[in-house]
Amino acid sequence: MTGPTLNHVAMTMAPDMLDEDRRAELLDFYGEVFGWTEGDNSGEQGNPLILLTGVFGHFIYLLPGDPALAAPAMDHFGMMVETEEELDTILARAESRAKVDDRVRIIPKGTQITRGPTHDYTLTNCYVGFGMPMMVELQHITRHAHARND
Numbered sequence: 001m002t003g004p005t006l007n008h009v010a011m012t013m014a015p016d017m018l019d020e021d022r023r024a025e026l027l028d029f030y031g032e033v034f035g036w037t038e039g040d041n042s043g044e045q046g047n048p049l050i051l052l053t054g055v056f057g058h059f060i061y062l063l064p065g066d067p068a069l070a071a072p073a074m075d076h077f078g079m080m081v082e083t084e085e086e087l088d089t090i091l092a093r094a095e096s097r098a099k100v101d102d103r104v105r106i107i108p109k110g111t112q113i114t115r116g117p118t119h120d121y122t123l124t125n126c127y128v129g130f131g132m133p134m135m136v137e138l139q140h141i142t143r144h145a146h147a148r149n150d
Contacts, residue, residue, distance in 0.1 A: 008059045009077045011133055015064040022131065023049050026062070029104075029130045033093045036060070053079070062132065069133040073105075076127055076135040084124050084140045091138070094128045105129035120144045 016022070030036040030051055039050030039059055051060040081087045091109060098104035107127035114121045122142045129135035 007057045008061055009134070010061040010063065011069045012063050012065040012067070013133065014066070014068040017068070017131065018047070018049055018062060018064040026051075026131045029097060030060075033090060033097060033128065033130075034136070060132075071133040074127075074135070075133070076129075076137045078137040078139055081138055081140050084142075087124060087126065087138050087140050091126050091128070094130075097130070101130075103130060105135060107135070118146055120146065 018026075026049060027036075027038055034053070036051040036053055039052045041048050041050050044050070046063050046065065048064070049062040051062070053059060081090070087109070091106070094104060094106055098106055105128070109124065109126040112123045112125075114123065120143075122144065124140045124142075125137055127135045127137050
């Protein structure tokens, strides 16, 4: 049996951070870098910005309000990618944007190995932030079986 799965992240942001111009900047950045699109908010109160991730039922919900979420620099939510190449492609788009916009925050790609009893796991990740109180961590995990010692 599979347990519950995460389907969205919601953050309250200062109303001026979700005005018409800033909404357009968020949509432009997250659209270009991650491929996210704007969801229909017509049934919602408060004019939230809903960013659809491209996976059915998965979205980022940004609601204007007071008090706004204040998060430490490393607070983030994680998203999994299928391949390391996909992670590299997204990171390259973010790095391109960072060259022309100093508001883009990036923590470079890194790798960590976790040892398990029967398998090891290689986590490759990076962090990207722009305009939201939390960064996005991209992760790719590879599972490696231990060699048999007969």
